[in-house]
Amino acid sequence: MKSPIRIILLILGFIMLLSEGFMGLPFLGGTYILSLGWAPLGSNITMYFVMFLITILDRSNESRSSLSTIAAVDIFANMIAFIPFVGMFLHWLMFFLMLVYIGIVLNTREYRGNTTHYDRHRAGETVREYK
Template sequence: MVSNILKWVAGGLEGFLGIPILGGTIIVSLLWAPLFIMLALHIVGLVFASSEGTDKTGHILGIVTSVVGFIPFVGMIMHIVTAVFLLMEAAKNK
């Protein structure tokens, strides 16, 4: 249950950060702090997903996204892909 809520929240945030220009501006203006916050959120989500036995793919992909998210176009694409995975997993577990 908790992992499903975390997937909805993380998926929404990843989608927001994947918006062209806006997401990049927010990440750069906050000195990449959103990437560190999302990394922590995905690690917590992965722990809950592991303990509840739900899909872990979205959170693992989110961890990778947080690590490579500072690369301009790669980061945007990864945020969008991660958002899609997380939101699909959250909808499936409903």
């Protein structure tokens, strides 16, 4: 995983962790969601979709499948979370899944690319021609 993508995923992960933690609070999170007409669930789905796209399109990511699976499960859970008490438990589940997501992003190796140095002056030399 490249460093800028890792930073973006960490920022989005922490934002979603705080969001899911707040929305999972009994009565307070439900009141917040109902008072805004379930709009926070739509914004969460959008954020998880962005995270899903970033992880799917990053070809240098070793843990692409697990990160995209977590984002897809969170999208599906937010679609069901409009049911009052079921939604609270789903937000708890999504909170813990975001902890796992952040842990995976932090533990994935950074992609460095090709680290060999190419010298155009010595490109055609063999071992015998080397001086």
